[in-house]
Amino acid sequence: MSKVISIANFKGGVGKTTSCVNIAAGLAKAGKRVLLLDMDAQHNLTQSFGVSADTLTDVTTTYRLLTGSDFAPHQIAENLFIIPSDLDLIKAEIELVSEFRREYILDRILKPVKADFDFILIDCPPSLGLLTVNAFVASDLIFTPIEAEYLSLKGFSILSEALDKIGIEIDRVFISKFDGRKILNQSVKDNVLSALGEKAFKTVIRSNVALAEAPTKGQSIFDYAPRSNGATDYQLLTNEILKTYE
């Protein structure tokens, strides 16, 4: 059964895009057919693969897809495809407001193509606007990366509460950018893992410079630095996802 997964958090810079890139690459490496959807006008996900929507004239961008163009993804690697984004996506929040059942636009678009992929991963922007709501409505699962910091934990509680109001639930949380040398990181990690229990993935993504460097080469961590801690951690997270949801 194919699964649509949103990677989301209101908070910026927590590792949403990095996780999207490397979970998708991990799943593709495991032989799964994966589609990435860049739902952020900042288009960091698109940039992370060294792709530019400007040069891909026969490919649909997220903005064009949401405004009626045919589904035409770009193939990045074996088993790995992307609907890239660009700054045009900023216009979507405004233009789609008057659409009928505007929260269901993406859901309607993905329904007929969903079966072509084992996993569709959506990289959400750090806000709860119409684009994120569309991603949530189209998703089977929502994963939230959080940093092991006090305010991240607070932010996560607010996110859960806000989503609860609109009947949406976060399925799994995982800790990202973890620095074991920081005592605060250690204690927040312990709190998160014990408070969330089953809702937290056991894998913790450590802070690792190779993860920040890989996008400069347009590569996933598995191609850029296969022996790094980043590659080890995203491999473990991928395995955990496959074990839980396949």
Ligand SMILES: Nc1ncnc2c1ncn2[C@@H]1O[C@H](COP(=O)(O)OP(=O)(O)OP(=O)(O)O)[C@@H](O)[C@H]1O
């Ligand atoms: N585990 C990690 N170790 C080291 N650096 C990381 C790690 N994860 C992410 N980064 C770096 O932290 C920054 C923010 O990460 P990323 O872009 O993935 O976050 P984001 O949640 O998608 O941000 P935004 O909210 O802006 O979309 C980037 O420079 C990225 O390279």
Ligand SMILES: [Mg+2]
């Ligand atoms: Mg991002």
